[in-house]
Amino acid sequence: MRKAFSDALVKAALADERIVLLTGDHGYSLFDEFRKHCPKQYINAGIAEQNMVGVAAGLAKAGFRPIVYGLSAFVPIRVLEQIKLDVCYESLPVIFIGDGAGVVYSSLGSSHQSTEDIAVLRPLPDIAILSPADSHEITQCMRLAFDAKYPIYVRMGKADLGPVHEAATPMEWGKLCQVKTGYGKIAFIATGSMVRAALEVAKNWLDSPVWSVPFIKPLDTEKLVSLCQHYQALVVLEEHSIYGGLGSAVAEIAGTYAPTRVLRIGVQDRFSHYCGSYSYLLQEHQLSCEAIFNQVSEYLNNAP
């Protein structure tokens, strides 16, 4: 996924000299190609994220197309007020990239883990929230983001999980992407790294469809209402807190338009207590495929 991201960035910057990439001293080899092909469009703003977002706002006001890159633990968390006031309030076309979302930085601890980024951005007017699941989705997301004229946050989670789409799939702004068909009792709805997990777990319910949600905001309300009406329960998976993320957004839509049961599977109301590999941290947060299967089974068996 990172190569697809880098390729999309370089391609866009070569085509549009207004594109400027700002990073808060992060990225390492991710930007080797960008620096090689577009050195004048690369700015290392130092370890000073608040100023970086303000500078991006100034550049955008003067006609540039800034891309602000950081770990999602810092962008948007550390700079939320700058995103709100300097960028969103004027609806400036700044693209924020939050890398390593979820518990990707499993061994570094809670400072570098990010399970609240979707929740803090959803209430900000004018910003779109994109959460691609694989290289195909991020290529499409970046293409659509470059065409947009307002603030966008692109959430990048675990990057090396492999594709969930068999081939490049045209994506439409704000729409869900179906990655497995089926018409059973439950539907799986997942975003980012959890789409792959949803596909794996759904093998236990062969007649259940799986949908990827690359657009958290705007969210495909019409399609979700339709799913609410067709299925006895929706199972929503995300590598994010169960509060304020995709699960909450789906539950809001269900509660408003088509009441049905929504099982939110994500990080419970707790920080990571232990250190370890990425897969270990998923287990700790009950996000391994086995743990997800158990939660879904228990939920369905205990249905009133």
Next chain:
Amino acid sequence: MPIFEANKLRRSVLEMAYAGSTVHIGCAFSIIEILAVLYRSHLNLGSGQPESSTRDYFVLSKGHGVMAQYACLRELGWLSDWDIHNYFGNGTKLKGLSDAHVSGLEVSSGSLGHGLSVGVGLALAAKRKGTSQRCFALVGDGEINEGPVWEALLFANHFELSNLTIIIDKNGYQAMGTTDEVMKLGSITEKFKAFGFETREVDGHSETALEAVLQELTQYPSPHPKAIVAHTIKGKGVSFMEGDNRWHYTRLTAETFQAAMDELERNLHS
């Protein structure tokens, strides 16, 4: 042709303050002469319209002093008498803090420590586009408690933003007391010099001195960003407000409004 007479601007501020009831008066009064000089003879307004593409940028980072800028925009004809007299009225557009949705204001800086970074971005954009646009940013001495201000200084120096001039309104007060009482600043001038800025000190109420230092610095052949530490008096211009921090955010009564207007009127014609 607007003349930006300081005490006339102060009278505009008082009109707004009285209409709006509770507003920031002291911090608007301390920057009146700085704004008068900038608007009169240093800011290139381009085609004369607020959104002119060739304009110099003026960023009021200490957004709570915005009434002083509204007073200047009134002189330019960009705000009307009605706007001033209906300040804070329901459905009106002028808020108590700088808001970029108002034509003529570059940033929304109600939250302190934001404006300078946006100004740095504007200055960087002008440099990269190869235009002659400059950016003047006015920062409060209390405001520089905020961390992002220092991030912005590092950035401006590193990227050699010679088209950036920061003016520090050093009135010695912030909301809850003097800057020494709340958060010791030490020498602002030495700090800015240490951050790589070509720095000068000036009497922030002497228009002659301000004219001279702005002239000198903007002509200065140097890759460095510039800073002017302007020594000012909070509440300057009305004797019973000067140096009294209660006027940071205080309601004008009919009596205090009239007394202040009378004093400014006398000074206007003296």
